[in-house]
Amino acid sequence: MSSASPRPRLEHQNTADIIEHNYFNENQRPAALEKHTALARDFINLHAAAGRRVVLVTSGGTTVPLERQTVRFIDNFSAGTRGATSAEYFLEKGYAVIFLHRQFSLLPYSRHYSHATDCFLDFLHEGPNGSVVANEEYREKMLKVLRQYTSAKRERLLLTLPFTTINDYLFVLRAVSQLMRPLGPSGLLYLAAAVSDFFVPPERMVEHKIQSTNAVDTPTERDAEAAAENEKGSEEEAFDNFDSSPSVPRSKRLIIDLDPVPKFLKNLVDGWAPEGMIVSFKLETDPAILVHKARYSLERYQHHLVIGNLLSTRKWEVVFVAPGQKDRWIRVPQHRRKKTASTVGTSVPVVGPSEDEKPLDPKDLPEGEPEIEIESLIIPAVEELHTSHIKNFVKRQSP
Template identity: 60%
Template sequence: MSAARPGLERQSTAEEAEHDYFAMNDPPRSLQTHSAQAKAFIGHHASRDRRVVLVTSGGTTVPLENQTVRFIDNFSAGTRGATSAEYFLKAGYAVIFLHRQYSLLPYSRHYSHSTNCFLDFLREGSHGSVVAHEEYREEMLSVLRKYNWAKENNMLLLLPFTTITDYLWNLREIAQLMRPLGSKSLFYLAAAVSDFFVPKDRMVEHKIQSSDAAERNIRKAKDSGRETGLEPSVTSVQSKRLVVDLDPVPKFLKRLVDGWAPEGMIVSFKLETDPSILASKAHYSLDRYSHHLVIGNLLSTRKWEVVFVTPGSPDRWIRVPKHRRTKSLSGSEDQVGLAALKSGNAEATEGCDATEQPEYLSVEEGLEIESLIVPEVVKMHTAVMERTLGRGRIVDEARKD
C-alpha cells in the first residue's frame, strides 16, 4: 500500500483536530442568533454585489472554572480592529465586526477608553438639553454622521464574543456563511487570540479556592469519607501556589484556506516583542497557514509601523512619518525601524507618506497607521478578485471549446 501524501496527512490531522475541539467544547448560547444575523447581513450585501470583510478584534479570555470567576486575558483593547473597521467602511466594504465584548467599537472608540470621561465632552444646555462642548462639537458631529450612515445603510454588523471558544465557534460559522461571496470576501484577523486554554473536561466547576481553604475542604471531605470533586483538574493548589496546566489551542488558521473560506482573501497579524524575530515569525506564519498576507507588528512600535509579508515578494514596511505619529504611553519611538534592520532590511526608517489626508485625526493631530494599512489591503484584495475573475474566464472559455 502506498503511503499517504504529506499534505493530505496534514489536512486530515487538521480536520481531526477541528472535529475534536468543537465536539469537546460547547457552542456559545449566542451562536444561533449570531449565525442568523450574519446570514441575513451577508445575503443583503451579496445581492448588491458588495465586498464584505470580517474584522476580528480584541482579546480572548481563557476561563479557569466552568462557573467562571478567574480567567487569563491579554492586553488587547481592540484598537487595531475598531480603527480598521472604520477605514474599511470608508472604502465601501460592509463590515462584520466580531469583537471582544466591551472592547473598542468603531466610531464610539473616539470617546470610550479615553483619559477623559465621556461626560467631559458634554454639558447641559437650555431647557434641560444635553449638548457637546463647542470645542468638540464639529468632530463629534462628523463621527456621529458616519456612525448613523453605517447603521442606516446596514453596513456594520456588531457580534460580540468573550472566550477563546466563543471566538472560534463564531469564526468558523461566519467564514462558512461567507463562502457564497467567493473572492469578494475578506478576512482581517486582528483579534489577539489566546494560544493556550483549559480543556472543558479538565476544568473545575466552582471558583478555585485559596490554598488554606482548599486544604481545609479536602481534609473535611476525607474525614467524612466524601469525594472532594476537586481532582483531576488542570488547576491545583500546591504548597500555597496555584498551578495551571494549559493545553495549546488547535491552530485553525489553515482551515480558513483549506475548508472554511477557500476563495476569500485572508489577512492575519503577528505580534512580537523581540525585534530580531518579528520578520522571521511573520514568514513562518505565512508558510504555515498559507494566507495572502501576514502583517507583522512589534508591541513597542505597533502604532507607527508594520511589515507586510506576502508570498513571493520582498517584505514591505509601512510607517507613519515621524512628524505625524500619535503619542503612545506604551510605545518606544527609538525602536521604529529596528525590526527591519534586525531582519537584514536596511531601508530607511521613516517610511512612506500618506497617499491622502486622513479622515480621522487624534487629539494630537496624529496619523493613524490603519489609514495606511487598510487602503493597501484593499488594493491587494482588488488584485486577488481580478485574478480570480481571470481564472473564471479562462475556465468558461475552455468549457465552450
C-alpha cells in the same frame, strides 16, 4: 514524483480535519451562536446581492476561563484598538463590515470617546431647557463621528458580534467564515483579534471557583497538609490576602496546566472560506524575529498576507509579508509623527510605504500618539491587495 506530491497535503488535511472535529465536538457551543449566525447570514446575503465586498474584522483579546462557573480567567492587554480603527477605514472604502469583537472592547466610532482619558461626560454640558449639548471644542469632531456612525447604521454596513472566551471566538469565527463562502474572492477576513495560544480543556476545568486557602477543608485534611509542609521544611509565612490567619493558613499554590489552542488558520484557508482573502497579524516584542515569524506563519498556513508589528512601535509601523512579494514596511511618515502648531488643521499628503527594511527604533519616535492613525495607511494597502486577489481569481476562472 508528481504523483506522490499531493500525499503530505492530504495527510495534513486529514489531521487538521480530525483536530477540528474533536475541538468543536468536545467544547460547548456558545449560547448565542445560533443568534449570531442568523444575523451574519442575513447581513452577508444582503451585501452579496448588492455586489458589495464584505470584510470580517476580528478584534480584541480572548479570555481563557479557569473554572466552568468562571471567576478567574487569563487575559491579555488588547483593547481592540487595531480592529475598531481598521473597521472604520474599511467602511470608508465601501466595505460592509462584520465586526467580531471582545465584549466591552473598543467599537468603531464610539472608540473616539469610550477610550479617552477623560470621562465621556466631560465632552458634554447641559444646555437650555435641559438639553444635552457637546462642548464647543469637541463639537465638530463629534458631529463628524456621529454622521459616519449614523450612515453605517442606516445603510446596514456594520454588524457587531461580541465574544468573550477563546471558545466563543472560535465557534463564531468558523460559522461566519463558512457563511462567507458565497462571496467568493469578494470576502475578506482581517484577523486582528489577539487570540489566546493556550486554554484549559473542558475535561480538566473545575466546576466552582478555585480556592486560594484550605479554609473549607476539614481539620483532618488541614492537619495532613500542614504536616506535609513541615516535612518539606517550609519557612514561608502564611497570609490570607492582607489578614494573617495562622489558624487558616494560606498554603495553596495555583499551578495551571494549559494545552495549546488548536491552530485553525489552515482550516480556514482550505475549508471555511477557501476563496476569500485572508489576512492575519503577528505581534512580537523582539525586532530580530518579527519578519522571520511572519514568514513562517505565511508558509505554514498558505494564506495571503501577514501583517507584522512590534509591541513598542505598532502605532507607527507595520510590515506586510505576502507570498511572492518583497516585504513592505508601512510607516507613519516622518512629517506626520508629531502634532505641531504648524501641522494641526492642515492637509499634508500621505507618502507611500517606506523602503527602509529595518524596524524603527522606539528611541527615535516622539512621545505620545502619531498625528495620523496608521490604519489609515494599512487599509488602503490591504484594499489594493484584495483588488488584485479578486482579479487573479477571475483570471484563473476564465477559459
